[in-house]
Amino acid sequence: VGYGLHVVIDHGNGWTSMNAHLLKSFVVVGERVDRGQTIALLGDSGNSSGAHLHYEQVLDKTVQPAVFNGTPFVYNTSLSSRNCGDSPVAGDWNGDRSSDVGVFRRQADTAVFRKLWPDGTTKLGPFGLPTDTPVVGDWDGDGQFNLGVWSSPSATFTLKKANGGEHVFAFGNSSDLPVAGDWNGDGRWDVGTFEPATATFFLRDALGNVTTKAFGSVSSLPIAGDWDGDGRSNVGVYNPTTTTFRLAMPDGTTKTVVYGTPTSLPVVGSWSAGSVSKLGVWDTATGVFSKRFSGKHTEKVRFGRSR
Structure with a gap:
């Protein structure tokens, strides 16, 4: 009490x-x-x-x-924290059908997406607040990923459009975690949330219709991807403790992949210009992305600040 x-x-x-x-x-x-x-x-x-x-x-x-x-910390004094760690993201930044990596960097009063392009350059996209959670996707179907954030206090998504405008709307609950994917195969990405308390995904389409999918557990980290190349995104979860991905396949089965380290966070992308999404992780201890290709081949890219 x-x-x-x-x-x-x-x-x-x-x-x-x-x-x-x-x-x-x-x-x-x-x-x-x-x-x-x-x-x-x-x-x-x-x-x-x-x-x-x-x-x-x-x-x-x-x-x-x-x-x-x-x-x-000396009590009865003030101490400002400026060391919040990066969060990993992945997306097709230039429309070449291959996903590249990036990080969402929280600063004192603002936040910025740092996107690694295929030529090795880094492009900055200031967007969101340091209290936001990053979410990226092809919101308008032009083949290039755009930025977005989820604000948990207001349960609000803010998605940046290609023309510079913003689409702001409330969805889900403050205790949810955000996800994004092309749920209906129309080429435009939509958003959703994962409710840890019930281990349930709530997937919203452009018209506001919502479908649900119970998958994972309270400690799962939600992901989404096109696991079979049919043009539609399906959900999945990652457990860093066991370094295990569990993917909900369209036929109702579950695919399990062990990958990463206990300090890893999940990322998903089309690393080789294909329609099938591949798995990856970003190791918070080293700042290294590991992109998993077919045949268990891994490509490593150091990007972002380690924690």
Whole structure:
């Protein structure tokens, strides 16, 4: 009761962190969270004299002096964090039918997509806020991927159009995770959400119609791709702990692929100019993308800041 609404994050090796006196939580028990993800809103629930964050770092159930990125925190002072890690993305940036990699970089007050082009150059796309989650796709069907973000506090997608305009709409719940794909095979990508609490995908088409698919578990990271080359995206999940992809195939079967490391995050792309989506990972510890081709061949690309 004293803590009110609170979120405890298990960091492994006996370490946890407590975030208490919250107004609203955006996560559920058992969900895997990533650095830079918005987990809650500040409040004054529980035994609180006013809105503030009660924060603790705990080792083996014993509270420890708080340290942020190696810097001890002095209580009753202010400390600004500017070290939020990159998040991986992949897409066809130039319309050549091959996917390239990129990262979503969170800065102090803004965010920027850093896209690696086939010629090795990096092109920047300022878009979104540091509290957003990146989502990319071919929103208008012109063959080139465009930028987008998901804001969990408002459960809102903001998709950047090729003409520079934006499509902003609410969908899902604050505790959801975003996905994108061509659900109906019309060449235009749409968005969806994954609800960890029920392990359910909610896939929205351009007309606002929604289809659901139960797949994965509360700790799954959602993905989507055209697993069989029929022009339609299907869902999948990744479990970094077991380094396992599970793909929901169109015929109702599930394909399992072990790939990556426990510090990896999933990416999906058409690495070889084909219609079938391939798997990949970005290792947060090394900043290296591993793109998996047919025949288990892997191509590695270092891009983005390691964590």
